[in-house]
Amino acid sequence: MIPYERLLLDLVQSDERIVIVTAENRGHMRSLPPVLGNRFIDVGIAEQTMIGVAAGLALRGRIPIVHALASFVTLRPFEFIRDDVGIAGLPVIMVGMVPGVLSDGNGPTHQAIDDVQVMRGIPNVNVFCPADTAELIAGLPELIKAGGAWYVRYLAGENVVEQHAPFAVGTAETVVEANQPVVTILTYGYLTKTAIDAAGILANRGIATRVVNMRTLKPIDADAIVRAAAESHVVVTLEDHFRTGGLRSIVAETLLDARLTADVRSIDLGHTWFTPGRLGEVLDCHGLTADHISNAIAHHVEHSRELLDA
């Protein structure tokens, strides 16, 4: 049993409200159907029905945790989420598998790189983007405690730090600290590990870099963003998401609200779908390796300094 399966089993066994639902996406829960019995519901490849069913279960006091590929759990049933979860304000947890660059070779239909944008736009729906397995496992029970509806950008990868800060909804964590940082990288999810590696390269090049894992993008830790703008010369947003609607947009909105501006460099997937392929090649092709990122940031810092000196 993988850690996520163990977590779901623990949740089902310890909380009678929890029901595990899937639209025939079982890749990360193959061992669960026989042990969960009728608390495991597979509606078939029917994402709209899955969200409606989840709303019905929630009306009866359940907390359904529903699963499909990230692009299919967000976009196919979008109106069902908006109407039956968002308007109703029901506690449904929607887990999107292989989000962002993780869909590697599937092609653009499967690329959930607009998921943060669409899900955070729905009133009453929150967004959690774990950076690794440990954070997924620590965070999910906290979402349930916090209540409400959540989109979870599923990630069960290797742990990016030895010890995460205790998980709290709406609270970012600093995963690489730096005194008087020149750069603060704000990031989330899969690229958190890449950001940590890039910060190491930058430090070796004399550019002190702090890395902040945002963890929940809604609610957002606005203080962490304001602090990044106040305490570092350059703020970098790093995400495997379209440039629009994700963390870059959140940072812009947050700084606008705080009447602040900042020197922001955004590293993301721009305005179109990425070239499908093996994950390593995709990351290289789109400038999302630690080397590419550190080079881009170093170049930006240099350019900013030239501007300041001129």
Added chain:
Amino acid sequence: MTDVTLNHLQQQALRVREHILRMSTNGGCFTGASLSCTDLLVYLYNEVLNIGADMLDNPSRDYLLLSKGHDVPALYGLFAELGFIDAARLDNHLSVTDHVYWHPNRAIPGVEFHSGSLGHLLSVGIGIALDIRLRGGSNRVFVVVGDGELNEGTIWEGCLTAAAYGLDNLIVIVDRNHFQANVRTEDLIPLEPITTKFEAFGWTAHTVDGHSFTALEDCFQGALVNAGRPTAVVATTQRGAGVPSIAERADRWFCNFTAEEVGNLIDELHGRAAAELTSETLIVR
């Protein structure tokens, strides 16, 4: 059915239709679709559903979900008659001070779930029915859908899922008034044979005259449900039923009459002179 019961149902249905007509002014409402399902709702709430003003939050109640939500004036008119809400609230129709508008809102006692966008509440009903079964309950879930709503793919998606789970506590009622919003169903996306379609999806299906209380009695008190299968009841109705001058008229879907016309339509409802209607009525919402 006793004569007393029959008379009670008929009188209540008349009063619900009056409520609908009174809501068809000063902004208007979806009059035709509301009139088509009036008798169905009156019958279900009085004779079938285990529900009452004192058990609206009781987890063992029967659920009725109005998936074709634009007929909500019929539901609210009935709720006023059943004492779920104060009849005076109907006067708040389209006032921002209340929640009485063109589609159901859960803030109104008795409304199980909101609707508006078509094709949603079958899946919500499946979720409720699954939970009832998880808890070993014997209550049932009724989902009222429009015939035009059968265009929505999620209805058929839900039909597959409900049959797969053998939800014999789930009953879909099709308000078969033969109209979409603007045109007759069979002139656009033909639906017939509807019962055959449900049967092919693994459901038990019936047809019934949706305006005859005795026919409804025969259907719902008879062998309605087969164990292990969900049930569909296709209720043949007439859009605008009870008020001939707006019945079966494509242009009387959404109606916004003058107060005088409403008075005349209520007269017509009671078998007095036919109403003369001059209001512009083809308002496509």
